[in-house]
Amino acid sequence: MGVKMERKDFTIQFGSLKEGFHDFKYQLNNEFFALIEQELIREGEVNVLLNLERSERHMSCNFTLEGWVLKTCDVCLSELQYPVKCVQHLHIKITDKEIEEEPELISVDSNAYELDLTNHLFDYVALSLPMKLECKDAINRKNCDEEVLEMLADSEDETDNSDHPEWQKLKEIFKN
Numbered sequence: 448m449g450v451k452m453e454r455k456d457f458t459i460q461f462g463s464l465k466e467g468f469h470d471f472k473y474q475l476n477n478e479f480f481a482l483i484e485q486e487l488i489r490e491g492e493v494n495v496l497l498n499l500e501r502s503e504r505h506m507s508c509n510f511t512l513e514g515w516v517l518k519t520c521d522v523c524l525s526e527l528q529y530p531v532k533c534v535q536h537l538h539i540k541i542t543d544k545e546i547e548e549e550p551e552l553i554s555v556d557s558n559a560y561e562l563d564l565t566n567h568l569f570d571y572v573a574l575s576l577p578m579k580l581e582c583k584d585a586i587n588r589k590n591c592d593e594e595v596l597e598m599l600a601d602s603e604d605e606t607d608n609s610d611h612p613e614w615q616k617l618k619e620i621f622k623n
């Protein structure tokens with residue numbers, strides 16, 4: 448142990464894979480998230496099972512991801528262990544022809560022998576997260592921080608300017 452994680456740890460050497468089914472396991476941890484230049488996810492622990500079917504000109508990959516990443520609650524800013532659970536599919540064509548790539552369909556040319564999955568794996572984790580992250584869905588918390596919620600409610604009251612003299616003046620203007 449103590450060996451630093453590298454992209455090659457998430458690279459399939461498909462050149463030497465026999466036709467048929469193969470299973471691969473990956474663990475995405477803080478070192479993995481540091482391999483990619485991004486600010487979205489710094490910490491987490493996600494287990495990935497890849498079930499790959501190799502045929503002569505294709506590879507069909509089914510990924511099952513399960514674990515968590517460290518994020519902040521969008522409501523109260525508490526630190527959350529946010530669950531990651533998803534299934535993704537990737538179809539890889541081995542061809543020298545240009546194909547139109549899609550999120551689930553990519554190609555590699557016929558003299559390639561390896562495929563780096565690092566970015567794909569990261570995208571799967573990132574895409575599994577909802578637009579709004581809240582304590583109620585987290586692993587390490589159930590509810591938002593009451594104190595923060597109260598503070599937010601108070602500051603909302605303060606920014607309510609409807610009684611402010613300037614606001615009254617504006618209202619007068621719009622009336623006419």
Ligand SMILES: [Zn+2]
Nearest residue numbers: 520523582591
């Ligand atoms: Zn919260």
